[in-house]
Amino acid sequence: TAFNQACSRCHGVDAVNKGQVGPDLLKMDRSCPRIADPAIRQMCILDQDDFFLKSVQEGKTRVGVVHMPAWKEVLPPAAIWTIRTFLESRSR
Template sequence: MRYFKQALKISALGLLLATGQALAHGNVTPQSVDTKDLEKLGDEWLETNPYRDHPQHDLAVKIGASAYNQNCAACHGLEAISGGMTPDLRELEVGEFGDEWYKERVVNGAVRDGRVYMPRMGDVLSQEALWAIRTWLETVAVEQ
Protein backbone atom coordinates (compact mmCIF):
# COMPACT_ATOMS: atom_id res chain seq x y z
CA MET A 1 0.00 0.00 0.00
CA ARG A 2 2.73 2.36 0.96
CA TYR A 3 4.68 1.55 -2.14
CA PHE A 4 1.58 2.10 -4.24
CA LYS A 5 0.96 5.55 -2.77
CA GLN A 6 4.56 6.49 -3.34
CA ALA A 7 4.36 5.37 -6.95
CA LEU A 8 1.19 7.36 -7.43
CA LYS A 9 2.80 10.47 -6.06
CA ILE A 10 5.79 10.11 -8.31
CA SER A 11 3.76 9.62 -11.46
CA ALA A 12 1.49 12.55 -10.59
CA LEU A 13 4.55 14.71 -10.16
CA GLY A 14 5.93 13.54 -13.48
CA LEU A 15 2.71 14.49 -15.20
CA LEU A 16 2.66 17.88 -13.54
CA LEU A 17 6.22 18.60 -14.57
CA ALA A 18 5.58 17.48 -18.12
CA THR A 19 2.52 19.69 -18.58
CA GLY A 20 4.19 22.55 -16.78
CA GLN A 21 7.12 22.44 -19.13
CA ALA A 22 5.01 22.21 -22.23
CA LEU A 23 2.96 25.18 -21.10
CA ALA A 24 5.87 27.31 -19.97
CA HIS A 25 8.07 26.99 -23.01
CA GLY A 26 5.87 25.73 -25.76
CA ASN A 27 8.54 23.11 -26.01
CA VAL A 28 6.83 20.41 -27.99
CA THR A 29 8.85 18.57 -30.56
CA PRO A 30 6.81 18.55 -33.76
CA GLN A 31 6.20 15.14 -35.29
CA SER A 32 6.09 14.92 -39.03
CA VAL A 33 2.78 14.09 -40.62
CA ASP A 34 2.50 12.03 -43.78
CA THR A 35 0.17 13.98 -46.06
CA LYS A 36 1.45 12.77 -49.41
CA ASP A 37 -1.90 11.22 -50.36
CA LEU A 38 -3.86 14.41 -49.65
CA GLU A 39 -4.49 17.00 -52.33
CA LYS A 40 -1.73 19.63 -52.22
CA LEU A 41 -2.85 23.11 -51.18
CA GLY A 42 0.04 25.35 -52.21
CA ASP A 43 2.01 27.89 -50.18
CA GLU A 44 -0.68 30.50 -49.58
CA TRP A 45 -2.77 29.85 -46.50
CA LEU A 46 -6.41 29.22 -47.35
CA GLU A 47 -9.09 30.92 -45.28
CA THR A 48 -11.40 27.94 -45.02
CA ASN A 49 -10.95 24.22 -44.59
CA PRO A 50 -10.58 22.75 -48.08
CA TYR A 51 -11.16 19.17 -46.92
CA ARG A 52 -14.59 19.76 -45.38
CA ASP A 53 -16.61 19.07 -48.51
CA HIS A 54 -14.00 17.15 -50.38
CA PRO A 55 -13.74 13.64 -51.80
CA GLN A 56 -10.77 13.10 -49.46
CA HIS A 57 -12.67 14.19 -46.35
CA ASP A 58 -12.43 10.79 -44.66
CA LEU A 59 -8.73 10.43 -45.41
CA ALA A 60 -8.17 13.91 -43.96
CA VAL A 61 -10.02 12.86 -40.78
CA LYS A 62 -7.81 9.82 -40.42
CA ILE A 63 -4.56 11.71 -40.97
CA GLY A 64 -5.79 14.57 -38.78
CA ALA A 65 -6.60 12.32 -35.83
CA SER A 66 -3.10 10.93 -35.70
CA ALA A 67 -1.46 14.32 -36.40
CA TYR A 68 -3.49 15.80 -33.54
CA ASN A 69 -2.38 13.08 -31.13
CA GLN A 70 1.24 13.67 -31.98
CA ASN A 71 1.30 17.45 -32.08
CA CYS A 72 -1.55 18.93 -30.10
CA ALA A 73 -2.78 16.40 -27.53
CA ALA A 74 0.07 17.10 -25.11
CA CYS A 75 -1.46 20.53 -24.49
CA HIS A 76 -5.06 20.26 -25.67
CA GLY A 77 -5.80 16.79 -24.30
CA LEU A 78 -6.46 13.33 -25.72
CA GLU A 79 -9.54 13.22 -27.97
CA ALA A 80 -9.42 17.05 -27.77
CA ILE A 81 -10.90 16.91 -24.26
CA SER A 82 -9.10 19.69 -22.45
CA GLY A 83 -8.10 19.28 -18.83
CA GLY A 84 -8.89 22.97 -18.34
CA MET A 85 -5.41 24.48 -18.86
CA THR A 86 -5.95 25.09 -22.57
CA PRO A 87 -9.04 25.83 -24.68
CA ASP A 88 -11.18 22.79 -25.44
CA LEU A 89 -10.90 22.46 -29.20
CA ARG A 90 -14.16 20.52 -29.47
CA GLU A 91 -15.85 23.83 -28.80
CA LEU A 92 -14.44 25.60 -31.84
CA GLU A 93 -17.26 26.66 -34.08
CA VAL A 94 -17.85 24.29 -36.98
CA GLY A 95 -17.68 25.98 -40.40
CA GLU A 96 -16.05 29.11 -41.81
CA PHE A 97 -15.98 31.28 -38.69
CA GLY A 98 -14.29 28.53 -36.75
CA ASP A 99 -11.84 28.08 -39.63
CA GLU A 100 -10.78 31.70 -39.49
CA TRP A 101 -9.91 31.57 -35.79
CA TYR A 102 -8.32 28.13 -36.15
CA LYS A 103 -6.06 29.39 -38.94
CA GLU A 104 -5.12 32.52 -37.01
CA ARG A 105 -4.03 30.48 -33.99
CA VAL A 106 -2.19 27.68 -35.72
CA VAL A 107 -0.30 30.09 -37.99
CA ASN A 108 0.57 32.70 -35.36
CA GLY A 109 0.47 30.66 -32.17
CA ALA A 110 -0.20 32.56 -28.97
CA VAL A 111 2.66 34.71 -27.77
CA ARG A 112 2.20 37.49 -25.23
CA ASP A 113 4.85 39.47 -23.36
CA GLY A 114 7.51 37.17 -24.77
CA ARG A 115 5.82 34.06 -23.37
CA VAL A 116 4.86 31.28 -25.74
CA TYR A 117 1.50 29.91 -24.68
CA MET A 118 1.15 28.07 -27.93
CA PRO A 119 3.94 27.71 -30.52
CA ARG A 120 3.46 28.74 -34.14
CA MET A 121 2.39 25.34 -35.42
CA GLY A 122 2.29 26.61 -39.00
CA ASP A 123 6.08 26.89 -38.94
CA VAL A 124 6.53 23.20 -38.31
CA LEU A 125 3.49 21.50 -39.83
CA SER A 126 2.25 21.77 -43.39
CA GLN A 127 -0.98 23.47 -44.32
CA GLU A 128 -2.26 20.04 -45.41
CA ALA A 129 -1.52 18.57 -41.96
CA LEU A 130 -3.14 21.47 -40.12
CA TRP A 131 -6.35 21.43 -42.18
CA ALA A 132 -6.48 17.65 -41.74
CA ILE A 133 -6.39 18.22 -37.98
CA ARG A 134 -9.17 20.78 -38.29
CA THR A 135 -11.20 18.23 -40.32
CA TRP A 136 -10.80 15.67 -37.54
CA LEU A 137 -11.63 18.24 -34.86
CA GLU A 138 -14.96 18.90 -36.54
CA THR A 139 -15.88 15.23 -36.15
CA VAL A 140 -15.57 15.54 -32.36
CA ALA A 141 -17.04 19.04 -32.09
CA VAL A 142 -19.65 19.69 -29.42
CA GLU A 143 -22.40 22.30 -29.37
CA GLN A 144 -21.67 25.10 -26.93
Protein backbone atom coordinates in the same frame (compact mmCIF):
# COMPACT_ATOMS: atom_id res chain seq x y z
CA THR B 1 -2.45 10.87 -34.96
CA ALA B 2 -1.21 14.32 -35.94
CA PHE B 3 -3.43 15.90 -33.30
CA ASN B 4 -2.27 13.57 -30.57
CA GLN B 5 1.38 14.07 -31.53
CA ALA B 6 1.34 17.84 -31.83
CA CYS B 7 -1.56 19.15 -29.78
CA SER B 8 -2.74 16.69 -27.13
CA ARG B 9 -0.21 17.60 -24.44
CA CYS B 10 -1.92 20.99 -24.11
CA HIS B 11 -5.40 20.34 -25.52
CA GLY B 12 -6.04 16.77 -24.31
CA VAL B 13 -5.75 13.33 -25.93
CA ASP B 14 -8.31 13.10 -28.76
CA ALA B 15 -9.11 16.73 -27.86
CA VAL B 16 -10.81 15.69 -24.63
CA ASN B 17 -9.68 18.46 -22.32
CA LYS B 18 -9.06 17.28 -18.78
CA GLY B 19 -7.71 20.46 -17.32
CA GLN B 20 -4.74 20.81 -19.67
CA VAL B 21 -3.26 24.25 -20.19
CA GLY B 22 -4.95 24.91 -23.55
CA PRO B 23 -8.63 25.69 -24.14
CA ASP B 24 -11.17 22.96 -25.02
CA LEU B 25 -11.05 22.91 -28.83
CA LEU B 26 -14.27 20.91 -29.11
CA LYS B 27 -16.17 23.96 -27.90
CA MET B 28 -14.83 26.27 -30.59
CA ASP B 29 -17.54 25.70 -33.17
CA ARG B 30 -20.62 26.01 -31.02
CA SER B 31 -21.74 29.49 -31.94
CA CYS B 32 -21.96 29.42 -35.75
CA PRO B 33 -24.57 26.64 -36.12
CA ARG B 34 -26.96 28.65 -33.93
CA ILE B 35 -27.09 31.54 -36.44
CA ALA B 36 -30.36 31.35 -38.36
CA ASP B 37 -29.41 33.43 -41.43
CA PRO B 38 -27.53 31.09 -43.81
CA ALA B 39 -25.35 33.86 -45.27
CA ILE B 40 -24.26 35.11 -41.85
CA ARG B 41 -23.79 31.55 -40.63
CA GLN B 42 -21.45 30.89 -43.57
CA MET B 43 -19.48 34.05 -42.77
CA CYS B 44 -19.15 32.90 -39.17
CA ILE B 45 -17.75 29.54 -40.29
CA LEU B 46 -15.25 31.18 -42.66
CA ASP B 47 -14.17 33.48 -39.87
CA GLN B 48 -13.66 30.50 -37.53
CA ASP B 49 -11.63 28.70 -40.21
CA ASP B 50 -9.45 31.76 -40.61
CA PHE B 51 -8.99 32.11 -36.85
CA PHE B 52 -8.11 28.42 -36.55
CA LEU B 53 -5.50 28.50 -39.32
CA LYS B 54 -3.87 31.66 -37.99
CA SER B 55 -3.90 30.40 -34.38
CA VAL B 56 -2.13 27.19 -35.34
CA GLN B 57 0.32 28.71 -37.82
CA GLU B 58 1.35 31.66 -35.66
CA GLY B 59 0.81 30.19 -32.19
CA LYS B 60 -0.20 32.32 -29.24
CA THR B 61 2.11 34.83 -27.63
CA ARG B 62 0.91 37.30 -25.01
CA VAL B 63 3.11 39.99 -23.53
CA GLY B 64 6.16 38.14 -24.79
CA VAL B 65 5.20 34.79 -23.24
CA VAL B 66 4.64 31.88 -25.66
CA HIS B 67 1.43 30.13 -24.58
CA MET B 68 1.30 28.02 -27.72
CA PRO B 69 4.16 27.49 -30.17
CA ALA B 70 3.79 28.37 -33.87
CA TRP B 71 3.31 25.39 -36.17
CA LYS B 72 3.84 26.92 -39.58
CA GLU B 73 7.35 25.44 -39.93
CA VAL B 74 6.13 22.02 -38.78
CA LEU B 75 2.67 21.41 -40.21
CA PRO B 76 1.72 22.19 -43.82
CA PRO B 77 -1.74 23.76 -44.34
CA ALA B 78 -3.20 20.41 -45.48
CA ALA B 79 -2.25 18.84 -42.13
CA ILE B 80 -3.78 21.77 -40.22
CA TRP B 81 -7.06 21.39 -42.15
CA THR B 82 -7.05 17.65 -41.48
CA ILE B 83 -6.77 18.41 -37.76
CA ARG B 84 -9.59 20.95 -38.09
CA THR B 85 -11.82 18.34 -39.76
CA PHE B 86 -10.96 15.88 -36.98
CA LEU B 87 -12.00 18.46 -34.37
CA GLU B 88 -15.21 19.36 -36.21
CA SER B 89 -16.17 15.70 -36.42
CA ARG B 90 -15.85 15.45 -32.64
CA SER B 91 -17.34 18.81 -31.76
CA ARG B 92 -20.15 18.68 -29.23
